[in-house]
Amino acid sequence: MKPKIIVFLVLAALFIIILIQNTDVITLRLFFWKIGMSQIILISLTMAIGFVVGYAGARVIGSRRWEEAE
DSSP: OOHHHHHHHHHHHHHHHHHHHOOOEEEEEETTEEEEEEHHHHHHHHHHHHHHHHHHHHHHHHHHHHHHHO
Protein backbone atom coordinates (compact mmCIF):
# COMPACT_ATOMS: atom_id res chain seq x y z
CA MET A 1 0.00 0.00 0.00
CA LYS A 2 1.00 3.59 -0.50
CA PRO A 3 2.30 5.47 2.55
CA LYS A 4 -0.36 8.18 2.17
CA ILE A 5 -3.14 5.61 2.44
CA ILE A 6 -1.58 4.04 5.52
CA VAL A 7 -1.21 7.42 7.23
CA PHE A 8 -4.81 8.32 6.35
CA LEU A 9 -6.13 5.03 7.74
CA VAL A 10 -4.17 5.41 10.98
CA LEU A 11 -5.40 8.99 11.45
CA ALA A 12 -8.98 7.96 10.68
CA ALA A 13 -8.77 5.13 13.23
CA LEU A 14 -7.39 7.50 15.88
CA PHE A 15 -10.17 9.99 15.13
CA ILE A 16 -12.84 7.31 15.51
CA ILE A 17 -11.31 6.16 18.82
CA ILE A 18 -11.37 9.75 20.09
CA LEU A 19 -15.01 10.11 19.04
CA ILE A 20 -16.05 6.89 20.79
CA GLN A 21 -14.40 7.98 24.04
CA ASN A 22 -16.08 11.40 24.08
CA THR A 23 -19.84 10.82 24.20
CA ASP A 24 -20.78 13.12 27.08
CA VAL A 25 -23.16 16.03 26.61
CA ILE A 26 -21.47 19.38 27.15
CA THR A 27 -22.56 23.01 27.22
CA LEU A 28 -20.82 25.19 24.70
CA ARG A 29 -20.76 28.87 25.62
CA LEU A 30 -20.18 31.13 22.63
CA PHE A 31 -20.54 34.84 23.39
CA PHE A 32 -24.10 35.11 24.74
CA TRP A 33 -25.37 31.72 23.60
CA LYS A 34 -25.38 28.41 25.44
CA ILE A 35 -25.63 25.32 23.29
CA GLY A 36 -25.92 21.79 24.71
CA MET A 37 -24.54 19.10 22.44
CA SER A 38 -22.65 15.83 22.42
CA GLN A 39 -18.88 16.04 22.24
CA ILE A 40 -18.99 13.72 19.23
CA ILE A 41 -20.88 16.36 17.25
CA LEU A 42 -18.64 19.19 18.44
CA ILE A 43 -15.41 17.35 17.59
CA SER A 44 -16.76 16.28 14.19
CA LEU A 45 -17.90 19.82 13.34
CA THR A 46 -14.57 21.27 14.44
CA MET A 47 -12.64 18.79 12.33
CA ALA A 48 -14.86 19.37 9.29
CA ILE A 49 -14.54 23.16 9.59
CA GLY A 50 -10.76 22.84 9.98
CA PHE A 51 -10.56 20.61 6.93
CA VAL A 52 -12.58 23.03 4.80
CA VAL A 53 -10.56 26.06 5.94
CA GLY A 54 -7.27 24.23 5.35
CA TYR A 55 -8.35 23.04 1.91
CA ALA A 56 -9.55 26.51 0.91
CA GLY A 57 -6.35 28.10 2.19
CA ALA A 58 -4.22 25.63 0.27
CA ARG A 59 -6.21 26.32 -2.90
CA VAL A 60 -5.76 30.09 -2.53
CA ILE A 61 -2.02 29.80 -1.86
CA GLY A 62 -1.64 27.34 -4.73
CA SER A 63 -3.46 29.61 -7.18
CA ARG A 64 -1.30 32.58 -6.11
CA ARG A 65 1.86 30.59 -6.68
CA TRP A 66 0.57 29.45 -10.06
CA GLU A 67 -0.13 33.07 -11.08
CA GLU A 68 3.33 34.21 -9.92
CA ALA A 69 5.00 31.46 -11.94
CA GLU A 70 3.43 32.62 -15.18
